[in-house]
Amino acid sequence: MEALLSAITPASTRLPGAAAAPADAERAGLLDSALFAHAESVSNRFFGKDVYYRGIVEFSNVCENDCGYCGIRKHQRRARRYTMPADEVVEVADWAFKHRMGTLMLQSGELNTPQRLKYLVEVVQAVKARTQALDAEQRSLDPSQLPKDTTGLGLCVALSVGELPREQYQTLRDAGADRYLLRIESSNPELYASIHPPAQKWENRVRCLRDLKDIGFMIGTGVMVGLPGQTLRDLAGDVMFFRDLGADMIGMGPYITEAGTPVADMWAAQFEGVDKGAHMKEMLTLTTRMNALARVTLGNVNIAATTALQAIDAVGREIALRRGANVLMPILTPTKFREHYTLYEGKPCITDTAEECQKCLNARLSMVDKKLRPGVWGDPPSYRQSV
Ligand code: SAM
Numbered sequence: 025m026e027a028l029l030s031a032i033t034p035a036s037t038r039l040p041g042a043a044a045a046p047a048d049a050e051r052a053g054l055l056d057s058a059l060f061a062h063a064e065s066v067s068n069r070f071f072g073k074d075v076y077y078r079g080i081v082e083f084s085n086v087c088e089n090d091c092g093y094c095g096i097r098k099h100q101r102r103a104r105r106y107t108m109p110a111d112e113v114v115e116v117a118d119w120a121f122k123h124r125m126g127t128l129m130l131q132s133g134e135l136n137t138p139q140r141l142k143y144l145v146e147v148v149q150a151v152k153a154r155t156q157a158l159d160a161e162q163r164s165l166d167p168s169q170l171p172k173d174t175t176g177l178g179l180c181v182a183l184s185v186g187e188l189p190r191e192q193y194q195t196l197r198d199a200g201a202d203r204y205l206l207r208i209e210s211s212n213p214e215l216y217a218s219i220h221p222p223a224q225k226w227e228n229r230v231r232c233l234r235d236l237k238d239i240g241f242m243i244g245t246g247v248m249v250g251l252p253g254q255t256l257r258d259l260a261g262d263v264m265f266f267r268d269l270g271a272d273m274i275g276m277g278p279y280i281t282e283a284g285t286p287v288a289d290m291w292a293a294q295f296e297g298v299d300k301g302a303h304m305k306e307m308l309t310l311t312t313r314m315n316a317l318a319r320v321t322l323g324n325v326n327i328a329a330t331t332a333l334q335a336i337d338a339v340g341r342e343i344a345l346r347r348g349a350n351v352l353m354p355i356l357t358p359t360k361f362r363e364h365y366t367l368y369e370g371k372p373c374i375t376d377t378a379e380e381c382q383k384c385l386n387a388r389l390s391m392v393d394k395k396l397r398p399g400v401w402g403d404p405p406s407y408r409q410s411v
Pocket of ligand 1: 094133134209
């Protein structure tokens with residue numbers, strides 16, 4: 025814990041948002057360079073230059089929860105609500121498979137209703153059936169003849185649809201879903217409580233993560249970096265939380281304010297008078313430092329260079345790929361829905377098409393001497409070792 029803490033804090037007196045003294049800045053720069061180089065070498069050892077894609081479809085912004093930071097929370101009045109028709113999601117899956125994405129992530133607001141469960145089961149089954157058939161056609165194989173291993177036919181389906189009862193997770197797993205992403209948001213229960221309404225309990229998030237793992241999902245989790253009230257000790261605790269949970273994938277992003285949310289007001293009160301642009305650049309460094317520490321501590325898990333990094337810096341994700349991250353998540357949501365899935369201010373790519381996103385990312389990867397590993401699920405070696 026103390027070692028992690030000192031690596032997160034190269035300039036030991038610095039707290040998020042506070043300016044470093046010049047002497048500290050020089051020392052911090054040297055320590056950062058060493059940490060980032062080490063993280064890159066660990067990534068290279070496990071993944072070489074390979075980057076895995078997870079195409080993400082934000083299929084609904086309807087949400088019954090009220091997370092204090094989120095632009096699609098139930099009480100965010102500006103959000104125009106939508107749910108994509110199931111067949112449009114399958115069309116996107118078709119496109120993703122043909123463009124060799126390997127994994128499709130279905131993400132939404134949270135809704136614990138029988139109708140939503142039915143919709144999800146139908147979509148998961150249809151995506152699996154459709155892409156397995158396409159794959160079998162291509163490989164001239166009968167899908168039923170294939171061994172049930174972790175890298176199978178068609179697309180790997182990942183879900184990111186929030187907290188549900190264990191039985192629903194089991195139903196979704198039985199329908200064919202392979203992975204589940206549920207960020208813990210913060211491993212500190214008190215900080216978690218300060219950014220969620222009382223009905224949303226930290227203990228339930230942990231219960232969900234444990235149930236998901238127990239049921240056999242590959243699990244992803246993560247936190248937001250730079251939340252009001254967050255300390256560097258909280259962040260060190262987050263890395264230990266990931267390790268203790270046995271996460272297969274980590275997705276961390278900077279916290280970005282969204283007007284009209286309670287946490288944006290908390291942020292404004294804490295950082296009053298701070299140069300926001302400079303602060304957010306610091307959060308980019310802090311987030312990539314967290315990615316690097318996760319890489320060094322957890323070894324061969326998958327780590328995402330998240331979209332929120334690009335909201336801060338046009339090449340934020342590319343920077344992350346040189347500091348321990350090995351996964352990119354191009355947004356495949358049809359353009360007509362994108363602007364309504366606004367989690368935070370300045371979310372990038374909201375007017376782009378899936379084609380544009382993919383072309384853009386391919387070009388960006390070559391800039392940082394990485395290359396797409398197309399058409400594979402990209403299971404983390406950590407998961408393959410544990411099954
Ligand atoms: N509802 C599902 C859940 O909570 O797991 C998935 C959708 S939720 C919108 C996806 C993630 O967006 C959250 O886990 C959170 O970390 C991130 N997010 C929401 N608001 C954000 C903000 N203002 N800044 C940065 N990330 C944010």
